[in-house]
Amino acid sequence: MPSVERYITEATIEVFATMIFLDITPGAPIIGKDDTLDANLTSMIGLAGDLKGVLAVHCPAETAKGITGAMLGMDVEELDEDVKDAIGEIANMVAGGLKVALAADDIHTELAIPTTILGTAVRTSGQSGIARFIIPFTTSAGAFGIELQYALH
Numbered sequence: 001m002p003s004v005e006r007y008i009t010e011a012t013i014e015v016f017a018t019m020i021f022l023d024i025t026p027g028a029p030i031i032g033k034d035d036t037l038d039a040n041l042t043s044m045i046g047l048a049g050d051l052k053g054v055l056a057v058h059c060p061a062e063t064a065k066g067i068t069g070a071m072l073g074m075d076v077e078e079l080d081e082d083v084k085d086a087i088g089e090i091a092n093m094v095a096g097g098l099k100v101a102l103a104a105d106d107i108h109t110e111l112a113i114p115t116t117i118l119g120t121a122v123r124t125s126g127q128s129g130i131a132r133f134i135i136p137f138t139t140s141a142g143a144f145g146i147e148l149q150y151a152l153h
Helices: 004-020 061-072 081-104
Strands: 024-026 041-049 051-059 109-111 115-118 131-139 142-152
Touching: 004 024, 004 061, 004 081, 004 131, 004 142, 041 081, 051 061, 051 081, 061 081, 061 131, 061 142, 081 109, 081 115
Parallel strands: none
Antiparallel strands: 024 131, 041 051, 041 109, 041 115, 051 142, 131 142
């Protein structure tokens, strides 16, 4: 069984180091909880193939604006299209890092196009019997989480 938690942590650290230029600190994975997250913006990307499921980036509004500002090199005042696009691109890049790591384990995964949701107290849930975890991260822009709900076939 591959270490998908480690793969996601490593991919997220690499994305932030090379594309966003913010230091991030991962927390311990939160395994199996179906809980409401403190997020105003969630970008999700579907996964198909040997690993099926969804990867999601959950951010409070201030964190999403701070990350976007760091990524684009400008001040961001509101949750606009730039923010939705930036967090969607982070979901895409982290999922791409996961796909590459899984391919080294001969696990083939395809990625869908990211979808972004704005709201409060976002709650995600999947089918029963799937694995689920959230890795919390902290940055100077605030805290966010990367969630993976998946089944490996």
